[in-house]
Structure formats: C-alpha cells, structure tokens
C-alpha cells in the first residue's frame with residue numbers, strides 16, 4: 283500500500299496534495315556517460331542478489347526507513363519473482379564480515395515519459411554506516427549496471443525530506459523534473475537545504 287503511494291505521486295508520510303509534509307520529486311539523467319566513479323573502501327564488498335536475500339533487503343530497508351515497515355511481500359511486490367532478473371539488477375554492499383549494510387537496485391521503467399529508462403531504485407544504507415561516503419560507490423555501481431544492461435538514461439523518485447539522497451543524486455548528475463508550480467516550489471525548498479550544489483545555479 284505505502285509503496286504504491288511512494289511511486290504514484292502521494293506524499294511520503296501524509297496524504298497526497300499540496301498540504302504540508304514531504305513531497306515526491308523525480309529526477310532524470312538523460313545519458314549514462316561520464317558517471318562518477320567511486321572506489322569501495324578496503325574491506326567492503328559489493329555483490330549481486332542471491333536467492334534468499336529478501337531477508338537482507340528487508341532488514342536494510344527497515345533500518346534505513348525506521349518509520350516504515352518492509353516485508354518480503356514488499357520485496358516481491360517491488361521486484362517480482364524472477365530471481366534471475368533481480369540478480370542482474372540488485373546490489374548489496376557488505377561489511378568486512380560479509381553482512382549486508384546497504385543495497386540499491388538498477389531497476390527499469392519501460393514507459394517513463396514515453397521512453398525506456400533505467401530506474402535507480404531503493405537506495406539504502408543502514409544508519410550506523412551512513413555519512414561515511416558509502417552511498418557513492420554503491421550508486422556508481424548501480425548506474426554502471428544500468429549501462430551494462432543496455433539502458434541509456436535513468437530516472438528516480440525521492441522526497442523533499444530526503445535531503446542527503448537528493449544531494450547525492452545531484453552530485454551524480456541527476457536533474458530535477460519540474461512539471462508544475464508545486465514541483466518548482468518543492469525544488470526551491472530543497473535549494474534552501476542544499477545551497478552549495480547545482481540547485482543554486484538552476485532557475486526554479
């Protein structure tokens with residue numbers, strides 16, 4: 283239910299519409315050239331999904347989004363049941379002990395703005411490992427994966443409340459999609475939280 287809300291235009295914690303609360307915003311990168319490369323710190327590893335990883339995905343997502351509840355049903359609703367497809371597209375960032383501390387998925391949307399896009403989907407790092415720069419190698423790998431899978435452009439959805447995520451996506455060359463005055467207002471609000479980045483040079 284909430285995931286339908288997340289990706290169909292509702293707000294993250296409140297009802298749809300112009301009221302207070304986080305607003306869903308979307309970003310695109312119209313090419314996948316010149317992607318930032320960020321190496322993994324020593325001792326950490328990245329690996330693709332293996333059958334049974336639903337539990338790890340659920341654990342990481344529940345830790346990263348403490349006000350939400352993720353279950354294996356959520357996982358299947360998001361990614362379907364074809365484990366081969368998921369293994370091609372889903373990555374796990376693991377600590378030195380092999381335990382999963384982050385995940386992101388190089389998903390797809392065959393009809394986004396009338397075109398086929400790769401979708402950066404469900405990026406999450408567990409709180410104890412946040413703020414250490416680990417999302418950058420994870421996002422590098424996911425964007426690279428999208429290119430390897432034949433995608434030539436990428437999209438994503440996030441919320442105005444996700445300031446670190448928006449800062450990260452801007453650094454990776456994703457640009458805001460502004461479809462109406464409410465989008466413009468949402469991005470002006472984000473610019474206040476991210477005054478030093480590319481938003482400061484954009485007309486919003």
Ligand SMILES: CC(C)(COP(=O)(O)OP(=O)(O)OC[C@H]1O[C@@H](n2cnc3c(N)ncnc32)[C@H](O)[C@@H]1OP(=O)(O)O)[C@@H](O)C(=O)NCCC(=O)NCCS
Nearest residue numbers: 346405406407412413414415416417418440446447449450
């Ligand atoms: C968003 C998330 C994936 C970022 O991961 P992270 O490993 O903590 O972030 P990093 O330490 O790699 O920082 C990456 C960039 O995020 C931005 N960032 C991080 N913390 C920030 C903050 N407090 N304010 C603004 N920007 C911030 C910066 O652009 C930073 O780049 P910089 O270090 O060059 O300035 C992580 O915080 C998370 O899982 N949050 C909860 C779930 C979520 O919001 N997922 C994304 C939903 S779309």
